[in-house]
Amino acid sequence: MNEIEFLSWVRGPGFQIATVIFVAGIIIRLGETLLLGRKANLAEAKGSAMRSGMRTIASRMLPPDKETFKRSTFTITAGYIFHIGLFITIFLFAPHVLLIKDVFGVGWPSLPSQIVDAFTVVSIIALLAILIHRITDKVLRYLSGPEDYIVWFVTIAPLLTGYLTFHRLGGSPVMMLALHILSVELLMVLFPFTKLMHTFTLFLARWYNGAISGYRGVES
Amino acid sequence: MTKDLSPKDKTLGEALRSQGISRRSFLKFCAATASMMALPPAMIPTIAHALEKAKRPSVIWLSFQECTGCTESLTRAHAATVESLIFDSISLDYHHTLQAASGHAAEAAREAAMQEHKGKYLLVVDGSIPLGNPGYSTIAGISNVDMLIDTAKHAAAIISVGSCAAFGGIPNAKPNPTGAVAVSDIIKDKKIINVPGCPPIPVVITGVLTHFLTFGTIPELDHLGRPKVFYGQSIHDRCYRRPFYDKGLFAETFDDEGARLGWCLFKLGCKGPSTYNACATTKWNGGVSFPIEAGHPCIGCSEPNFWDGGGFYKALSMPTENISKTAVYTAAGAVAGAAAVGIMNRYTRGKADDTHEKATIDDLEK
Numbered sequence: 001m002n003e004i005e006f007l008s009w010v011r012g013p014g015f016q017i018a019t020v021i022f023v024a025g026i027i028i029r030l031g032e033t034l035l036l037g038r039k040a041n042l043a044e045a046k047g048s049a050m051r052s053g054m055r056t057i058a059s060r061m062l063p064p065d066k067e068t069f070k071r072s073t074f075t076i077t078a079g080y081i082f083h084i085g086l087f088i089t090i091f092l093f094a095p096h097v098l099l100i101k102d103v104f105g106v107g108w109p110s111l112p113s114q115i116v117d118a119f120t121v122v123s124i125i126a127l128l129a130i131l132i133h134r135i136t137d138k139v140l141r142y143l144s145g146p147e148d149y150i151v152w153f154v155t156i157a158p159l160l161t162g163y164l165t166f167h168r169l170g171g172s173p174v175m176m177l178a179l180h181i182l183s184v185e186l187l188m189v190l191f192p193f194t195k196l197m198h199t200f201t202l203f204l205a206r207w208y209n210g211a212i213s214g215y216r217g218v219e220s
Numbered sequence: 221m222t223k224d225l226s227p228k229d230k231t232l233g234e235a236l237r238s239q240g241i242s243r244r245s246f247l248k249f250c251a252a253t254a255s256m257m258a259l260p261p262a263m264i265p266t267i268a269h270a271l272e273k274a275k276r277p278s279v280i281w282l283s284f285q286e287c288t289g290c291t292e293s294l295t296r297a298h299a300a301t302v303e304s305l306i307f308d309s310i311s312l313d314y315h316h317t318l319q320a321a322s323g324h325a326a327e328a329a330r331e332a333a334m335q336e337h338k339g340k341y342l343l344v345v346d347g348s349i350p351l352g353n354p355g356y357s358t359i360a361g362i363s364n365v366d367m368l369i370d371t372a373k374h375a376a377a378i379i380s381v382g383s384c385a386a387f388g389g390i391p392n393a394k395p396n397p398t399g400a401v402a403v404s405d406i407i408k409d410k411k412i413i414n415v416p417g418c419p420p421i422p423v424v425i426t427g428v429l430t431h432f433l434t435f436g437t438i439p440e441l442d443h444l445g446r447p448k449v450f451y452g453q454s455i456h457d458r459c460y461r462r463p464f465y466d467k468g469l470f471a472e473t474f475d476d477e478g479a480r481l482g483w484c485l486f487k488l489g490c491k492g493p494s495t496y497n498a499c500a501t502t503k504w505n506g507g508v509s510f511p512i513e514a515g516h517p518c519i520g521c522s523e524p525n526f527w528d529g530g531g532f533y534k535a536l537s538m539p540t541e542n543i544s545k546t547a548v549y550t551a552a553g554a555v556a557g558a559a560a561v562g563i564m565n566r567y568t569r570g571k572a573d574d575t576h577e578k579a580t581i582d583d584l585e586k
């Protein structure tokens with residue numbers, strides 16, 4: 001298989017396989033969680049579970065209270081930087097918007113490439129810092145298992161290969177583009193079965209946290 | 221004196237002079253060739269000398285499953301350039317589009333040239349070779365594959381001209397009804413120079429010929445057997461629209477403001493980033509223009525499988541298959557799967573609840 005055939009494969013069958021695993025994996029995992037159901041709460045409701053649940057989904061996007069922030073300044077700051085950077089890189093880079101439009105039928109304006117480029121670099125740096133922090137912090141290192149490192153790798157790989165592809169660095173551009181797409185496919189395949197699922201489950205968790213409090217009539 | 225020589229015995233220099241090419245324009249050609257092939261200017265006299273003295277090589281040109289576009293490209297130079305004359309000055313002993321003879325008479329000419337120049341003739345091939353059924357393409361009753369193997373045996377070098385000969389090209393595109401393959405899929409024991417393109421740039425083939433005549437060797441090739449001097453850089457890396465790509469300024473349609481301002485054609489499906497060819501530097505029609513300059517995205521014609529790349533107007537970042545359909549079908553299946561798993565989980569839990577026996581104080585005190 002030469003480079004261009006490899007590129008054709010990752011753009012065609014490879015992407016298809018990744019999509020099947022990604023979509024089926026997410027639906028089955030979410031479905032399993034949701035369909036399990038909960039025991040009926042026999043206590044009298046003291047407030048709206050739904051309203052509180054929804055509010056919590058939104059409020060937890062914002063930075064936490066001062067105390068919490070002070071305790072984990074690094075994790076929170078680096079976390080924000082890298083998540084925002086990742087979001088911009090994935091959803092606002094022109095070639096990516098084209099892909100989204102091709103698959104979902106809807107597109108939106110993209111940001112100038114240099115701006116996306118800057119966010120990519122910042123995200124890569126943040127991710128590297130996060131890894132160093134994970135290794136150097138004793139407690140964090142103790143809590144980390146292989147999955148945490150795998151998840152870190154499949155997240156930074158598309159960013160790195162994408163950066164190199166855009167700047168035509170690190171080998172043949174055709175190979176780099178193919179590797180970039182392959183790295184995204186790897187991410188898609190592992191996504192439903194690792195902590196990456198938090199992208200979706202965080203909404204369930206936050207909603208539920210808020211809902212319990214709302215039901216009891218306390219602030220979440 | 222030269223007049224007495226038969227055209228075959230003339231050197232290239234003599235042949236060019238007899239066609240009225242001045243020494244000045246000959247040297248100009250040598251200089252242009254040197255720069256095109258990235259050779260230092262000091263090499264110009266060497267090239268000139270070698271070309272002057274070179275005997276016109278015998279060339280056998282085999283056309284298989286092709287559209288004659290390559291021959292058109294190489295012979296229909298817009299004006300009589302030195303390149304085209306160099307091309308005229310080879311001894312084209314067999315080319316069934318260009319020769320007057322046909323059928324068995326033509327085959328006899330091929331046999332004769334092969335005998336006379338055994339081990340020294342150049343074999344040029346355009347078109348792919350059908351392996352599905354040898355009857356799909358025959359010449360004077362000889363199948364393409366037999367003719368290729370027979371002619372390649374004593375060739376000094378093989379040049380696959382055009383994407384069909386180099387990579388299988390259009391006949392090889394899905395579903396490849398004739399089982400078409402490239403020359404390199406059949407001939408394994410000889411160096412093959414691939415000059416792909418649909419069609420290839422004329423000066424690229426004269427460049428390859430000049431290299432062969434000057435140095436007696438074949439130029440350095442890339443991993444796809446293409447001469448690095450011409451295929452060493454991608455269209456994208458040499459494209460004059462590149463600054464717009466870097467800034468993220470794209471034409472969205474063929475007639476919007478961006479298209480008129482000459483912005484990048486990536487969104488219109490440009491394959492420049494993954495295509496290696498000399499179009500952006502050498503250009504076409506004597507350096508007049510090239511597709512991207514004319515406002516059309518590069519279709520990647522000098523790369524393998526370019527017909528199966530998902531569509532000429534599909535951007536390189538788009539998947540080539542219908543991913544929406546894949547996703548919808550998968551989702552439907554997965555919803556059913558998740559429902560089944562969910563029901564089973566509930567059933568398991570329900571059964572556990574049913575069989576659950578409550579412990580009483582008495583039980584604990586036992």
Ligand code: SF4
Pocket residue numbers: 455456457459460461462463465483484485486490491492493512517518
């Ligand atoms: S027009 Fe094509 S080759 Fe030129 S910069 Fe845009 S994508 Fe690259």
